[in-house]
Amino acid sequence: MTKTSTSKNNVNLPTANMFQPRTDIESDAEIDLFYDQIKGKLDRLAKDPQEETINKILAYSRSL
């Protein structure tokens, strides 16, 4: 009896990259670099809720 097999190595399975949106102008590296450049600026936009809001939440919890 002859054994047959199929190599899995050359099968055209979809990869994550195949479904990435493509733009003709910008490369992934450019976008990544830009993100690195603005990360600090984005971080500085972070805000905390007022202490009063936190206290109301904690008071609600204690009231149960």
Place this chain on the structure above:
Amino acid sequence: MNLQSYNDQDLVKVYIAGNENGLQELLKRHKSKIYTSIYLLVKDQYLAEDIFQDAFIKVINTLRSGRYNEEGKFLPWVMRIAHNLVIDYFRREKRTPIITSADGMDVFNMLHFYDESAEDKMLRDQTHKDLKALIHLLPDEQKEVLLMRHYADLSFKEIADLTDVSINTALGRMRYALSNLRKMLKTKEMTYKG
């Protein structure tokens, strides 16, 4: 008891067991991530405070009633609750999202209000304020992914689950959000310098 070294799941257990400090530590740990994501979506401090509070009241009620699924992670779960409350708000207000082309170019055309002369120093000083304004100009679905990824630190899998899209769609939206921000910043700089 030093709760700072506890992970979120342990803090949830501590809280469910009756120790209020568990909730306090969870709030301290995640308040900024959750609040910033809400605030940058609704653009109103008071509304963001209300939604943040409502989200945690739902969290408390769920934890106290024993309905919390311990398999899920705490932060993505709270973000889902907050996200749903934001959607509810927009539905109530009947505010429709900005319609854009696939790459968000319509947003790109909304920059007319930057047509003012300015010095280079002003450009630097304004960057902080401008970046916030530009984030607000992004299409809702792109803004959402950017905020969840950057501020809430969610994985693309978690974002995809939360917004009912595929991981690749979430990845694509993040990419478009960054690409559009980059284009808008470039345009703004040209306007200032021009």
